Amino acid sequence: MSDPVTTKLAVRGCNITLMRGGSGRPLLILHGASGAGGWTPYMADLAARHDVIVPEHPGFGASDMPDWLDNVPDLANFYLDFLDQLDLNNVDLVGFSLGGWIAAELAVRNTRRLASLTLVAAAGIHVKGVAQVDSFLRSDEQRIRDYFHDPKLADEMVKLRLKPELEDINLKNRTIAAKLMWQPRSHDPQLRKWLHRIDVPTLLIWGANDQLFPKEYAFAYQRLISGSSVTIIPDCGHIPQTEQRQALVSALEGFLDKKRAAA
Secondary structure, three states: OOOOEEEEEEEOOEEEEEEEEEOOEEEEEEOOOOOOOOOOHHHHHHHOOEEEEEEOOOOOOOOOOOOOOOOHHHHHHHHHHHHHHHOOOOEEEEEEOHHHHHHHHHHHHOOOOEEEEEEEOOOEOOOOOOOOOOHHHOOHHHHHHHOOOOHHHHHHHHHHHOOHHHHHHHHHHHHHHHHHHOOOOOEOOOHHHOHHHOOOOEEEEEEOOOOOOOOHHHHHHHHHOOOOEEEEEOOOOOOHHHHOHHHHHHHHHHHHHHHHHHO
């Protein structure tokens, strides 16, 4: 496996940061509201078998803040342009939290370039009667703790993510996340009407102990996406790629292997 390469890419005049590593069929990862971060261990795991492509959304991190960015559907349309520009086909699309919402909005519009869809702890819909932690009403430290089931891991992540040198980028990410997700809170009331349009194999991966989007959200998505399947990871909060990395990678690889065997 080759080392990942980080570059700048201009899509319709918007410059974004792009990490890419590995080889094989393209696997496009859409990150959550905390930003793309660096090339993390789960990405390296997946790059052993896939061409892993990790763009940093417009408005996040070192990517441009374009004038046209008003809502999540804007990002879905942007990534359709991204797929066209890179001429990617048979893409396994994986979205985490906010990135899952973007991925779902993309897939209801056009699955022409997709081979599969995986939503991990995805925002995007609202499930009545399910209690949720509202991350926008939490302190920076408490918000990070809410992501994890294991308090020891939460302690480590607080130290890692609240370093003074990350303050500016954290503020930028929180600002654009609020613009995209504040009202209605973390969902698009119109999305559930169109999820039936998703016509590629779909997997929903959720932590059993997710406080932001509890596992009931996985089953709500399953009811709305025909033929989709659910994997619930025990002892896991909102970020399975960190808290239960091996279980996440195993679930995703198993799903992709099964899909290819059936093709």
